[in-house]
Amino acid sequence: MEKDPSYKTILVAPLNWGLGHATRCIPIIKALQDNNYIPIIASDGVALALLRKEFPYIKTLELPSYQIEYAKNGKNFKWKLIKSLPKMIRAIWKEKRTTKEWIAKYEIDGILSDNRLGVFDQKTPSVFITHQLNVMTGNTSWLSSKIHQNIIKKHRICWIPDVAGTPNLSGELGHLQTTDLKLNYIGPLSRIQKKEVEKKYDLMVILSGPEPQRTYLEEKLKTEVQNYTGKVIFIKGIIEKEQKKEEKENITFYNFMNTKQLEQAFNESDLVLSRSGYTTIMDLAKLEKKAFFIPTPGQYEQEYLAKKLEKDGIAPWSSQGDFSIEKLSEVSAYSGLKKFNSPVDWKQLFEIFEQ
CATH class of the missing domain: 3.40.50.2000 (Glycogen Phosphorylase B;)
Structure with missing residues (x-):
């Protein structure tokens, strides 16, 4: 044909x-x-x-x-x-x-x-x-x-x-x-749209990026969020055949989410903890979110972006090795990301x- x-x-x-x-x-x-x-x-x-x-x-x-x-x-x-x-x-x-x-x-x-x-x-x-x-x-x-x-x-x-x-x-x-x-x-560019929905989570953890650093951060944050008192949604960023969901006390774990599910989870969350990858930053700007960033170790680009956003008074950051859950309290002193019309x-x- x-x-x-x-x-x-x-x-x-x-x-x-x-x-x-x-x-x-x-x-x-x-x-x-x-x-x-x-x-x-x-x-x-x-x-x-x-x-x-x-x-x-x-x-x-x-x-x-x-x-x-x-x-x-x-x-x-x-x-x-x-x-x-x-x-x-x-x-x-x-x-x-x-x-x-x-x-x-x-x-x-x-x-x-x-x-x-x-x-x-x-x-x-x-x-x-x-x-x-x-x-x-x-x-x-x-x-x-x-x-x-x-x-x-x-x-x-x-x-x-x-x-x-x-x-x-x-x-x-x-x-x-x-x-x-x-x-x-x-x-x-963002695949996410901002929506007015009822807040469901105090913290959204979303992981991405190359291995083995993604796994190292997952293991660290799994331990750290156990000391967090609010409600947490934790998306590991592992693309597998089937979606898996696991609930442990105040934390809900997913291996991955599709775009529609991610959009809902982002909108339902007050604060986002993630890598300072540029695509994630664009998503958070679209949603006008407050965030805390942990750059991938050794990735100069992510380190530069995290430092830029901190300098601009938008969001704090920490190295992977130095991060502790108590550092999230720093977010209140920053403006959060703003949407570009x-x-x-x-x-x-x-x-x-x-x-």
């Missing part, structure tokens, strides 16, 4: 680095459907598993894994990443060849790559999505930023899920003093696929 030319097919490919890149692609995928495009989802690992649960009727494809190995000690994070580079580069080259094959096989008309470094094609309109124009890696930030910006240049345009001016969420990560890159600040004009953004 021949493809209907009035419905263009768009490949949506988020990076598998925790769940953040996948979750922020959810509103993009829904917008594509609402604007009569046919999305095909491509990723690997937990990111692909999550999107398959969210969109069971959309075609999904598996990309080669970057096989990044994460350090048990946060201080070794960068060096472990450097050791992974040869495997990562091979995966990116394979990713590029695979993308070319899929464009022909599935008649793909456009590409939306959320930090997938090999998902692009010079003949196909492609968009790169990132909040990291500057990639922070300590004393090598200048080099990692330059490499990333050269990759961005290969695409027709770069969408940044933030606002161009100040105040903003990404700070130095998503804003350059001078650049010749083609940039479009599309406003923060910047509705996304999807029809205008998708015009790139009509050229």
Whole structure:
């Protein structure tokens, strides 16, 4: 059967680095459907598993894994990443060849790559999505930023899920003093909507990010929340076949939640304790929530964002090793995250696929 030319097919490919890149692609995928495009989802690992649960009727494809190995000690994070580079580069080259094959096989008309470094094609309109124009890696930030910006240049345009001016969420990560890159600040992205509902939980713990650090934080916080007197909902961030729920006194545990359930839980909670991942920050801004952040050890980006939000008087933070449940009392001295009133004009953004 021949493809209907009035419905263009768009490949949506988020990076598998925790769940953040996948979750922020959810509103993009829904917008594509609402604007009569046919999305095909491509990723690997937990990111692909999550999107398959969210969109069971959309075609999904598996990309080669970057096989990044994460350090048990946060201080070794960068060096472990450097050791992974040869495997990562091979995966990116394979990713590029695979993308070319899929464009022909599935008649793909456009590409939306959320930090997938090999998902692009010079003949196909492609968009790169990132909040990291500057990639922070300590004393090598200048080099990692330059490499990333050269990759961005290969695409027709770069969408940044933030606002161009100040105040903003990404700070130095998503804003350059001078650049010749083609940039479009599309406003923060979130799959979550704010609702006026009755509060059910005093604290929401939501975990995400790479192993083994996700597990280390889960084990630490399981112990800490036992000393918390309020009602707690604790979402582990483990994508499994079946959802599991467990209640222990004042704490309700879930292995994972789908978007609808997460939206409800967020809205029903007074305070959120989480990693300072950028997607989580965008969600909390949409919900205008108070939060406490624990950056993933060794992840310069999360450490930068946590420090920025503290400096701006928005939310406190602690290192993973130093955190104790008593530190949550610091939240009262901070303003909490604020919503950016910047509705996304999807029809205008998708015009790139009509050229």
